[in-house]
Amino acid sequence: NAGVTQTPKFQVLKTGQSMTLQCAQDMNHEYMSWYRQDPGMGLRLIHYSVGAGITDQGEVPNGYNVSRSTTEDFPLRLLSAAPSQTSVYFCASSYPLGGSYNSPLHFGNGTRLTVT
């Protein structure tokens, strides 16, 4: 059981470049989300999804797009990277279909992104 898989683990971008951070889970979780982690600021919610075809904004959505075409995948797109987006990005999922609404978040191991 792989859990939540994030790729790539590391990425360096130049300002203005675009890229997609991949997130896949094999636990049939309905809920998926993206957080960014910055020193001294904890984790902040970027976007989340409560099921295929449904997405919504979190606390810091600007500069990021998401889509949820399948239950398993929840990619995060940076349309035009900026140095302020240098961060560690975590994908998390929970709430298996038919399971408890209070099931905990399962996190991936993160993608460390540097924008120069």
Add this chain to the structure above:
Amino acid sequence: AQSVTQLDSQVPVFEEAPVELRCNYSSSVSVYLFWYVQYPNQGLQLLLKYLSGSTLVESINGFEAEFNKSQTSFHLRKPSVHISDTAEYFCAVSDQGAQKLVFGQGTRLTINP
């Protein structure tokens, strides 16, 4: 809006000493409270959670936290720490179950031999 404040960014302690990591929250509605742990170069893992019922909750590795509604706190404690407890600890709050969490800034726990 909810918020979480972790009062200490770093806590150094000696091995086998007790430790308390402090967490205060603000919310206008009923809340669910969580502690997550992040070991180096890994994602976050759930340590313990308060959803309802007993205000004292425990983890399998000896940590405990007490929900104090009057003081809006959810401090994490362990009576005797080990080197393996070295990690960053995050307190989190939600008013919508266990998913849409608001995290604190994190506390880095360092255990000295």
